[in-house]
Amino acid sequence: MVTFVTTNPGKVHEAQEYLDTPVEQLDFDYLEPQADSLAAVAAHGAREAYRHADEPVFVDDSGLTVDALGGFPGPYSAYVEDRVGVERVSRLAREETDRSAAFRCVVAYCDGTGFAATPEPVDRERRGQDQAADERAGATTDEQVHEGNDGSGAALSVKLFEGVVPGTVVEPRGEGGFGYDPIFEHAGQTFAEMDTEEKNAVSHRGRALAKFAEWYASVDR
Numbered sequence: 001m002v003t004f005v006t007t008n009p010g011k012v013h014e015a016q017e018y019l020d021t022p023v024e025q026l027d028f029d030y031l032e033p034q035a036d037s038l039a040a041v042a043a044h045g046a047r048e049a050y051r052h053a054d055e056p057v058f059v060d061d062s063g064l065t066v067d068a069l070g071g072f073p074g075p076y077s078a079y080v081e082d083r084v085g086v087e088r089v090s091r092l093a094r095e096e097t098d099r100s101a102a103f104r105c106v107v108a109y110c111d112g113t114g115f116a117a118t119p120e121p122v123d124r125e126r127r128g129q130d131q132a133a134d135e136r137a138g139a140t141t142d143e144q145v146h147e148g149n150d151g152s153g154a155a156l157s158v159k160l161f162e163g164v165v166p167g168t169v170v171e172p173r174g175e176g177g178f179g180y181d182p183i184f185e186h187a188g189q190t191f192a193e194m195d196t197e198e199k200n201a202v203s204h205r206g207r208a209l210a211k212f213a214e215w216y217a218s219v220d221r
């Protein structure tokens with residue numbers, strides 16, 4: 001069993017499809033720092049969630065980046081969805097000639113131990129696609145080990161797994177999924193037109209979870 005700290009049941013549903021072990025949701029709204037990078041937000045969240053839960057946890061920070069809007073809404077996707085709404089983000093993006101966008105997800109795992117000696121998970125099949133999307137979306141890293149300070153002087157390691165999927169912003173279509181799914185088209189379908197399995201097979205979260213699942217299954221706990 002692994003604990004997914006999130007307020008979003010849609011994320012948990014997708015994660016359960018990917019991981020062999022049961023995924024339990026802990027509905028805890030950790031404080032998200034204002035940062036330009038999803039990885040920084042996710043790493044901070046994982047540490048805070050671990051301190052709250054006092055057991056192994058993972059979190060996921062994700063967002064939509066629209067190329068012509070300088071990566072907006074990016075790490076502010078949840079705030080913008082709440083205050084502005086996805087239809088208005090779609091309208092804004094559709095005023096642009098270039099409607100390219102990407103969904104990015106960073107899964108961050110923390111169990112209070114260090115990961116320095118852990119072999120990095122490798123996702124060769126998807127790495128090329130991820131790199132192409134990373135370049136478009138201005139990403140810097142894939143999987144890595146981060147050390148951070150928990151405020152008590154002790155370092156808490158966090159393991160990060162990143163997934164990116166390129167697409168286009170369109171008028172809302174489809175009834176499934178959540179959040180920005182109806183306005184994000186990939187290979188001719190919006191994510192809201194796909195079922196969970198289809199979305200997971202190509203999505204940012206699916207790609208990050210695949211790496212996490214591979215690594216999680218390989219480590220001795």
Ligand code: ITT
Binds near residue numbers: 060
């Ligand atoms: P937690 O932080 O509690 O996990 P959240 O929904 O607030 O839940 P984020 O802070 O990561 O999640 O914000 C992500 C935003 O991007 C939010 O508006 C989501 O609806 C949206 N989002 C994330 N993944 C998505 C996906 O797969 N499809 C559509 N929208 C997504």
